[in-house]
Amino acid sequence: MSTQPQTLGRRGFAFGISALAGLVAALPPMPSQAAGSTPSPNESKQQHPEVTVWVVIEPDDTTIIRVARSEMGQGSMTALPMLVAEELECDWALVRAEYVLASDNLARGRPWGDMVTAASLAIRASHAYLRKAGAQARTMLIDEAAARWGVGADACVAKNSVVTHIPTGRTLRYGALAQAASARAIPPNVPLKRPQDWQVIGRPLARLDTVEKVTARPIYASDVRLPGMLHAAVAACPARGGRIGHFDAQQVLAMPGVRQVVAVDNNAVAVVAASWWQAKKALDALSIVWDESSADGSAGLELSTEPLARMFRAGLDASDVAIGRRRGDIDAALATAATLVQADYEAPYLAHATMEPQTCTAHVTAQGAQVWAPTQNGEGTLLVVAQTLGIDPSRVVVHKHHLGGGFGRRGLAQDWARQAVLIAREVDAPVKMIWSREEDVRHDLYRPFCVARHTAGFDRAGRLIGWKTRLCGSSISDALARDRLKNGEDHEMMSGFLEEDMVYDVPNIEVGYVMRNTAVPVCFWRGVNHTQNGYFREAFVDEMARARGQDPYLFRRDLLAHSPRSLAVLDEVARRANWGRQHAGVHQGIAIVESYESVCAHVIDLSIDAAGQPTVHRVVCAIDSGYVVNPAIVTAQMQGAVAFGLGAALDGEITLHKGRVQQSNFHDYPVLRMNQMPPVETYLVPSADRYSAKWGGIGEPGVPPIAPALANAVFAATGRPVRSLPLSRHPLAPT
Amino acid sequence: MTELTVNGTRHRFDGDPLTPLLWYLRDELALSGTRFGCGAGLCGCCTVHIDGAAARACSVAVGDIDGKVVTTIEGLGGTVLHPLQKAWIQLDVPQCGYCQSGQIMQAAALLAGNPAPTDPDIDDAMSGNICRCGTYPRIRAAIKAVASGSHAGLAPPPGGQLAATAKPVP
Ligand code: FES
Ligand code: FES
Numbered sequence: 044m045s046t047q048p049q050t051l052g053r054r055g056f057a058f059g060i061s062a063l064a065g066l067v068a069a070l071p072p073m074p075s076q077a078a079g080s081t082p083s084p085n086e087s088k089q090q091h092p093e094v095t096v097w098v099v100i101e102p103d104d105t106t107i108i109r110v111a112r113s114e115m116g117q118g119s120m121t122a123l124p125m126l127v128a129e130e131l132e133c134d135w136a137l138v139r140a141e142y143v144l145a146s147d148n149l150a151r152g153r154p155w156g157d158m159v160t161a162a163s164l165a166i167r168a169s170h171a172y173l174r175k176a177g178a179q180a181r182t183m184l185i186d187e188a189a190a191r192w193g194v195g196a197d198a199c200v201a202k203n204s205v206v207t208h209i210p211t212g213r214t215l216r217y218g219a220l221a222q223a224a225s226a227r228a229i230p231p232n233v234p235l236k237r238p239q240d241w242q243v244i245g246r247p248l249a250r251l252d253t254v255e256k257v258t259a260r261p262i263y264a265s266d267v268r269l270p271g272m273l274h275a276a277v278a279a280c281p282a283r284g285g286r287i288g289h290f291d292a293q294q295v296l297a298m299p300g301v302r303q304v305v306a307v308d309n310n311a312v313a314v315v316a317a318s319w320w321q322a323k324k325a326l327d328a329l330s331i332v333w334d335e336s337s338a339d340g341s342a343g344l345e346l347s348t349e350p351l352a353r354m355f356r357a358g359l360d361a362s363d364v365a366i367g368r369r370r371g372d373i374d375a376a377l378a379t380a381a382t383l384v385q386a387d388y389e390a391p392y393l394a395h396a397t398m399e400p401q402t403c404t405a406h407v408t409a410q411g412a413q414v415w416a417p418t419q420n421g422e423g424t425l426l427v428v429a430q431t432l433g434i435d436p437s438r439v440v441v442h443k444h445h446l447g448g449g450f451g452r453r454g455l456a457q458d459w460a461r462q463a464v465l466i467a468r469e470v471d472a473p474v475k476m477i478w479s480r481e482e483d484v485r486h487d488l489y490r491p492f493c494v495a496r497h498t499a500g501f502d503r504a505g506r507l508i509g510w511k512t513r514l515c516g517s518s519i520s521d522a523l524a525r526d527r528l529k530n531g532e533d534h535e536m537m538s539g540f541l542e543e544d545m546v547y548d549v550p551n552i553e554v555g556y557v558m559r560n561t562a563v564p565v566c567f568w569r570g571v572n573h574t575q576n577g578y579f580r581e582a583f584v585d586e587m588a589r590a591r592g593q594d595p596y597l598f599r600r601d602l603l604a605h606s607p608r609s610l611a612v613l614d615e616v617a618r619r620a621n622w623g624r625q626h627a628g629v630h631q632g633i634a635i636v637e638s639y640e641s642v643c644a645h646v647i648d649l650s651i652d653a654a655g656q657p658t659v660h661r662v663v664c665a666i667d668s669g670y671v672v673n674p675a676i677v678t679a680q681m682q683g684a685v686a687f688g689l690g691a692a693l694d695g696e697i698t699l700h701k702g703r704v705q706q707s708n709f710h711d712y713p714v715l716r717m718n719q720m721p722p723v724e725t726y727l728v729p730s731a732d733r734y735s736a737k738w739g740g741i742g743e744p745g746v747p748p749i750a751p752a753l754a755n756a757v758f759a760a761t762g763r764p765v766r767s768l769p770l771s772r773h774p775l776a777p778t
Numbered sequence: 779m780t781e782l783t784v785n786g787t788r789h790r791f792d793g794d795p796l797t798p799l800l801w802y803l804r805d806e807l808a809l810s811g812t813r814f815g816c817g818a819g820l821c822g823c824c825t826v827h828i829d830g831a832a833a834r835a836c837s838v839a840v841g842d843i844d845g846k847v848v849t850t851i852e853g854l855g856g857t858v859l860h861p862l863q864k865a866w867i868q869l870d871v872p873q874c875g876y877c878q879s880g881q882i883m884q885a886a887a888l889l890a891g892n893p894a895p896t897d898p899d900i901d902d903a904m905s906g907n908i909c910r911c912g913t914y915p916r917i918r919a920a921i922k923a924v925a926s927g928s929h930a931g932l933a934p935p936p937g938g939q940l941a942a943t944a945k946p947v948p
Contacts, residue, residue: 115874118873249867252875253870253875256872256878257863257878257882258811259850259851259879261811263810263876265810265814299793320797320802324794398911400815445875447874480817675870679870679873679916682912683913686909686911709818709820710818716908717900717909717914717917718902718904718905
C-alpha cells in the first residue's frame with residue numbers, strides 16, 4: 044500500500060485564534076444538527092423555548108443552563124451555571140447544565156460567544172455576559188407575570204423560580220411563564236446585583252456533574268457507541284519528523300475483526316477493526332518500516348536531549364533577544380553592583396498525560412462529518428475537521444463530551460481530531476480512534492524545555508538594585524498560535540517576568556527571551572509558561588535571599604512592599620504555615636506566582652530521610668482569585684494543581700533520543716500517586732475588586748508556585764539550590 | 779469458549795481468549811464505565827472485581843477467567859448506590875471523573891477486606907490508582923467516611939471558607 048501525500052504540514056492542524064475568527068466570520072448559516080446524529084449525553088437538545096440563549100425552562104420548572112465552555116474537571120459545568128443562576132433567581136435544585144453545540148453557535152452568529160476553554164478563562168472571560176443573561180431572563184419572566192396580572196413589574200419579585208406579586212401575594216412559577224416570556228424582547232440593559240447581595244456566587248455548591256461520574260454513565264468521548272461503529276488503533280512514526288517507509292496491509296487484513304489499514308498523512312498507520320483490541324493487536328503485528336532519515340531538525344540538529352539542551356543553553360548568550368521588559372538601566376546597575384548573584388536554571392519537556400488518552404470518534408459521509416470529541420474548544424475542533432476534510436464548516440457537527448482531563452492538550456492542539464477524521468474518511472462507518480498510552484506519551488506536544496540565566500546585583504547596603512533574566516526555549520505560540528506573536532516575538536514565553544505578572548519592586552530590570560524552535564512539538568501545559576518561569580524566578584529569589592543572609596519570606600515581603608495584593612497572599616500563606624516555626628528536620632519552602640489574574644502562594648513542609656528520600660508533609664496554599672464563584676471548586680482545583688505540579692517537579696521528564704521520545708507509560712513517566720499526596724490546606728483570600736475589577740482564573744494558578752516551593756524547601760534542607768528539574772535527578776544527601 | 783458472570787449475568791465468549799477483559803467489557807458488553815488509562819496495569823482506571831478481588835481488567839485475559847464472577851462499576855451497588863458511591867457524591871470527589879470508576883472499585887475491595895483502614899492501609903491499597911486531577915484528598919476522606927459509617931450524615935461537600943473565617947480544608 045502506498046502512502047498518501049501529505050496535505051498539510053505539522054503546523055497545518057493548529058488554528059491560531061485569528062484564523063479561527065476569520066473563518067467564523069465567513070460562515071454561512073447551517074442546520075443545527077445533522078440528521079440521524081447521536082448527541083452526547085450532556086448536549087443541549089433545545090426542547091423548549093429559550094429565555095435568552097442561555098436558559099431553557101421546562102413546564103415543570105426544570106432549568107437548563109447552557110455551557111459553551113468545556114468541562115475537564117475544573118468545574119465549568121457547575122460554576123458557569125451558578126453565574127447565570129445568581130441573577131436568574133431560579134431554584135438551584137432545578138438546574139441542569141448542558142453543552143452548546145459548536146455548530147449551533149456558528150450557525151446562529153455566535154450568540155454563546157467564545158467556546159475556548161484554556162488559560163483559566165472560563166469564568167474570567169464570561170462572568171459578565173452570563174450574569175447579564177440571567178438578569179435578562181429574570182426580567183422577561185417577571186415582565187410576563189406582571190403583564191398577566193396587569194400590574195407593574197416593580198411590584199413583583201422573583202425568587203426560587205417563582206414570581207410573586209408583593210401586594211397580593213399571587214405567584215406564578217417560572218415553568219408556567221417561560222413559554223410566553225421567551226417571546227418577549229430581551230431587555231438590553233439590566234442592572235446586576237451588587238456582590239454583597241449574591242446568594243449563589245460564593246457558595247460551595249455541589250457539582251452538577253458528580254452523579255454521572257460515579258455511576259459509570261457513558262459521558263466521555265471514549266464511551267461513544269454508534270450503530271456499525273468500528274475501532275481504530277494508531278501508530279505514528281516513533282521518531283519526530285519521520286515518516287512511513289513501507290508496510291504491507293495484507294500482513295494483517297486476515298486477522299480476526301480487522302477491516303482496513305489506513306495510512307494517515309504520511310507519518311502514521313491506523314488499523315480499523317471490530318473492536319479496539321483487535322485493531323491494536325493487528326497494529327502490533329504489522330511490520331511498519333519507518334523512514335527516520337528526516338527525523339533530524341531542519342538545521343541538522345540531532346533531536347536528542349543533550350544536543351537540544353546545549354543548543355538552548357547557547358541561546359542564553361545569543362543576541363537575537365526579544366526584550367519583554369526593561370526598567371531602568373540594567374547594565375549600569377550590574378556594573379556598579381557591590382555583589383552579583385548569578386545562576387542558570389533548566390526545566391525539562393513535560394507531557395500532559397491526560398487520564399483519558401487521546402481519542403475521537405468520527406463519521407465522515409458524502410454529506411459531511413460528525414465527530415464526538417473531548418475538546419477544550421468545540422469550534423476549534425469543528426474548523427479543524429472542516430479544514431482537514433476540505434469541506435464547508437456548515438457540514439460538520441461536533442458533539443462535545445466531558446474530557447478525561449485536558450491540561451492544555453485538547454485546545455489549540457487538534458492533532459487527534461485531524462487523525463480521527465482522516466481515518467474515518469477512508470472507512471464506510473463511524474470509527475472510534477483511541478491512542479494507546481504509549482502513543483499518547485510519545486506523541487504528545489510537550490511543555491517546552493527551557494533554560495534561564497539570572498544575574499542580580501546588590502548595592503553596598505545589600506539592596507537589590509538590578510535583576511536581569513535571559514530565557515531560551517521553543518515558542519508555543521510559534522507552534523500553535525502564530526497570531527499571538529508580536530513582530531515575530533513571543534512575549535508569553537516570558538510570563539512570570541513581565542510587567543503584569545512580576546510585581547517585585549526592583550529599580551533595574553531586564554527580561555529577554557531567545558526563541559529556538561525545533562521539530563519537538565511544544566504546547567500549552569496547565570499553567571503554561573508561568574510553570575517553568577515561576578520555578579526559575581522563585582527558586583532564584585531564594586538564592587538571592589540566602590546570598591543576602593535573609594529569610595526567604597521576609598526577603599519577598601520587602602520586594603512586595605508596594606504590591607498589597609501579592610503581599611496579602613504571601614502573608615496569609617506564611618501565617619497559616621507557621622513559617623519559620625517547624626520541628627527539627629522539617630524544612631519549609633515558599634513561593635508565590637501571579638498568573639491568570641490570580642495570585643497564589645504555597646508553602647511546602649519537607650523532610651529528607653537518611654537515604655536521601657524527600658517527603659512532602661504538607662502544602663499550605665493561599666489564593667486570591669479576585670472573586671470566588673464556588674469555594675469548594677477552588678479548593679479542589681488547588682489540591683489538583685498541587686498534585687499535578689508536584690508530581691512533575693518530583694519526577695516528570697520527557698527525554699528524546701534521535702527524535703524518539705524515550706518515555707511511554709506511567710512506569711517511566713511517573714505522576715503523583717496517593718501515597719505521595721500531601722495534605723493540602725487551602726485558604727481563600729479573595730480581594731474582590733479591591734485591586735482590580737478582574738475575575739481571576741482557578742484551573743491553572745495553583746500549579747506555578749508548587750515546583751519552586753519544593754525546590755526552595757530542598758534548598759533549605761540541603762543548602763544546595765535546585766537548579767534543574769525534576770528533583771529525582773538530584774541525589775539528596777541526608778541533612 | 780469461555781464462560782463468565784458479569785454483574786450477575788452469564789456470558790459466553792468465543793473470541794480470542796487473549797482479549798483483555800477491559801476490551802471485552804467495553805466493546806462487547808457495552809459496559810463502558812470500566813475505563814482505559816494505560817493498558818499495562820499501571821494506572822488502575824480499569825479496576826474491576828474478579829471473584830471479589832480487585833483486578834486490572836486491562837491485564838487479565840478473558841480466557842484466563844473461565845467460570846469466574848466479574849463485577850464492574852455498573853454492578854457494584856446492584857440496583858442502588860454503593861455506600862462508596864454515596865460518599866463520593868456527598869464529598870464531590872470527582873474532577874474530570876475519568877479515573878473514578880477504578881478508584882471506587884479499588885476502594886470497595888479495600889473496605890471489603892478491611893472495614894477500618896488506616897491512612898497507610900489506604901495508601902497501600904490506593905496508590906496503584908492514578909488520578910491526574912489530584913482528587914486523592916477527597917478519595918481518602920470518602921473512604922474514611924464510609925469506614926466510620928458517617929457518610930450518610932455528611933454535610934455538603936467541603937469547601938474552602940472565605941477570608942475572615944478561613945479554615946483548612948482536609
Ligand atoms: S488501564 Fe488497566 S491499569 Fe491502566
Ligand atoms: S478525576 Fe480526573 S483523573 Fe481522577
